[in-house]
Amino acid sequence: SAVISQKPSRDICQRGTSLTIQCQVDSQVTMMFWYRQQPGQSLTLIATANQGSEATYESGFVIDKFPISRPNLTFSTLTVSNMSPEDSSIYLCSVWAGVSYEQYFGPGTRLTVT
Amino acid sequence: TQLLEQSPQFLSIQEGENLTVYCNSSSVFSSLQWYRQEPGEGPVLLVTVVTGGEVKKLKRLTFQFGDARKDSSLHITAAQPGDTGLYLCAGPNSNFGNEKLTFGTGTRLTIIP
Numbered sequence: 001s002a003v004i005s006q007k008p009s010r011d012i013c014q015r016g017t018s019l020t021i022q023c024q025v026d027s028q029v030t031m032m033f034w035y036r037q038q039p040g041q042s043l044t045l046i047a048t049a050n051q052g053s054e055a056t057y058e059s060g061f062v063i064d065k066f067p068i069s070r071p072n073l074t075f076s077t078l079t080v081s082n083m084s085p086e087d088s089s090i091y092l093c094s095v096w097a098g099v100s101y102e103q104y105f106g107p108g109t110r111l112t113v114t
Numbered sequence: 115t116q117l118l119e120q121s122p123q124f125l126s127i128q129e130g131e132n133l134t135v136y137c138n139s140s141s142v143f144s145s146l147q148w149y150r151q152e153p154g155e156g157p158v159l160l161v162t163v164v165t166g167g168e169v170k171k172l173k174r175l176t177f178q179f180g181d182a183r184k185d186s187s188l189h190i191t192a193a194q195p196g197d198t199g200l201y202l203c204a205g206p207n208s209n210f211g212n213e214k215l216t217f218g219t220g221t222r223l224t225i226i227p
Contacts, residue, residue, distance in 0.1 A: 004156075031213050042202060042220040043157070048213070092156050096213050100145055100164065101206040103215060105156030 002027050002095050004106035012112045013083055020079045021109045023093035028073035031096040033103065034066070038089045046091075049076045083113045116141040118203055118218035126224040127193060135188045135221045137203035144206055146186045147215070148177055151200040193225045 003026040013019050023032065034046040034055075047055040047068055055068040070076045080087055090110050094103040121136045137146065145164045149157035161170050163179035163186060170177045174197075176189040190197055203218040 033214070040222075043217040045214060094156070100147075100162045101213060101215060102147060102159055102162060105149075105158070107154070107156050110154075 002029060002097070002104045004093060004095060004104060006091075006093060006106040006109050008109060009107065010110040010112075012114060015084055015113060017083055018079055018081045019083065019111060020077050021091050021093075021111075023076045023078070023106055025074045025095055029095040030073070030098075032070065032076045033094045033096070034068060034076075034078045035092040035094065036089045037092060037108070043092065046078070080111065083111075085113045087111065088113045116143070116205065116207060116216050118205060118216055120201075120203060120218040120221045122221060123219065124222050124224075126226060128226050129194060130192055133190050133193055133223070135190075135201055135223070136185065137187070137218050138185045139205070140184065142183050144183070146179060146183075147204045148186070148188055149202045149204060151202060152198070157200075157202055190223075193223075195225045195227050198223060198225050 005024045007022045032049045035043040036046055037043050045058050046061045046066055047057045049055045049068050049070040051070045051073050065081055067079045090108045092105055092108045094105045097104055119138050127133055145162055147162045148160045150160055151157040161177045163177055166181045166183045168179045174191045178187050186203055201221045204215040207214045207216045
């Protein structure tokens with residue numbers, strides 16, 4: 001299994017600012033995923049991040065709002081840009097375990113936008 | 115789009131009781147996974163079921179995959195406060211590739227001591 005850490009664990013940000021969330025994995029992985037979990041809700045996939053290529057975004061999510069970097073096989077960042085209160089959510093990164101489509105998740109970043 | 119509907123959405127029961135959570139879809143899935151998420155944590159994989167009709171047991175938790183691979187259930191025997199959490203089923207999204215997952219709507223379980 002992979003051990004995944006995220007920074008920050010939580011933050012309170014003002015409307016109009018941006019926050020960059022870091023995801024660090026203890027082993028090299030090919031595929032990393034970024035999810036949003038709105039209060040009391042399930043997980044919604046934002047994008048898939050592969051090393052050496054641009055992230056692939058799901059419907060309803062755009063690169064200008066959620067730019068992603070994947071500089072190597074153990075690290076990725078997600079930026080939430082020009083934040084509004086509607087961006088208040090938990091943001092989770094995960095990695096593909098390589099078998100049976102299973103994923104390992106980080107602990108999440110709880111973002112509150114005021 | 116493949117959707118996974120979970121029921122009930124919320125469940126609150128007394129310690130020691132039994133319960134069943136359901137995950138249903140109109141689509142066929144090659145496999146389904148169950149995750150549990152505790153407050154302040156990311157989801158943790160509990161089990162993957164692959165074969166139609168398959169039953170897997172994890173201590174007091176019993177997972178079943180429907181014969182047609184469109185549904186799954188999670189049964190907990192003698193629930194304990196440590197079982198409290200958000201239970202999520204998930205399956206590979208065949209529309210986009212095997213590595214992506216579609217997550218169910220979730221069941222928030224509370225076990226009252």
